[in-house]
Amino acid sequence: MKGIDGFFSEYEGRWYARFARGLRGGTFVEVGSWKGRSTSFIGAICNANGTRLVCIDHWLGSNDMLAARYAATLAVEDVQATFRRNMADLGITVEVLAEPSTVAASRFEPASVDRVFLDGSHDGPSVTDDLVVWMDRLKPEGILAGHDYDDKHAELCAAVDAFAAERALVVRRGPRSVYWLEGRRPEA
Numbered sequence: 001m002k003g004i005d006g007f008f009s010e011y012e013g014r015w016y017a018r019f020a021r022g023l024r025g026g027t028f029v030e031v032g033s034w035k036g037r038s039t040s041f042i043g044a045i046c047n048a049n050g051t052r053l054v055c056i057d058h059w060l061g062s063n064d065m066l067a068a069r070y071a072a073t074l075a076v077e078d079v080q081a082t083f084r085r086n087m088a089d090l091g092i093t094v095e096v097l098a099e100p101s102t103v104a105a106s107r108f109e110p111a112s113v114d115r116v117f118l119d120g121s122h123d124g125p126s127v128t129d130d131l132v133v134w135m136d137r138l139k140p141e142g143i144l145a146g147h148d149y150d151d152k153h154a155e156l157c158a159a160v161d162a163f164a165a166e167r168a169l170v171v172r173r174g175p176r177s178v179y180w181l182e183g184r185r186p187e188a
């Protein structure tokens, strides 16, 4: 959506909308929402499809190369309030968990989530933590995807590649920096 400031291209947004559209009912988790730009591409779709949409963000910025930029904005703006206002303006109903991603993950049963999209902190340890906790929350037929898998985010790519190799998963590429992990098989 052009109106919301953030870190998501229109092109990626169209892919993200398709990612959400493929799900009826179920639970969609977005980690890292900032002001709601990425969420704006999927919110109405999740609402129309009866999908529970949960956005997770501690609104404390990140441990990655954008840390200073987040800190500068957070010093002068209540970004969580901006997120909530943006969602309300778009008529999007969303559950918000304003806490660290790994804490939020503990609120979900194992194998209970249908779609996860990771766009939190892009440093290697945070990416690995997110992959480990959220893959465990994903249903066997669920899909985990994420943002910023590109040559500007070498640490993120290395963490995703290492996790995929360890779990015998394949990293698939969407438009620009979107990726998803393929290779899980529904449990018998």
Ligand SMILES: C[S@@+](CC[C@H](N)C(=O)[O-])C[C@H]1O[C@@H](n2cnc3c(N)ncnc32)[C@H](O)[C@@H]1O
Residues within 6 Å of the ligand: 005, 006, 007, 008, 031, 032, 033, 034, 035, 036, 037, 038, 039, 056, 057, 058, 059, 060, 061, 062, 063, 099, 100, 101, 102, 119, 120, 121, 126
């Ligand atoms: C790249 S921004 C998200 C951009 C957003 N998806 C958009 O479309 O503009 C990363 C966000 O992740 C949040 N974040 C970073 N580490 C986190 C963590 N461990 N738990 C929860 N949120 C986190 C930050 O507060 C920030 O809002």
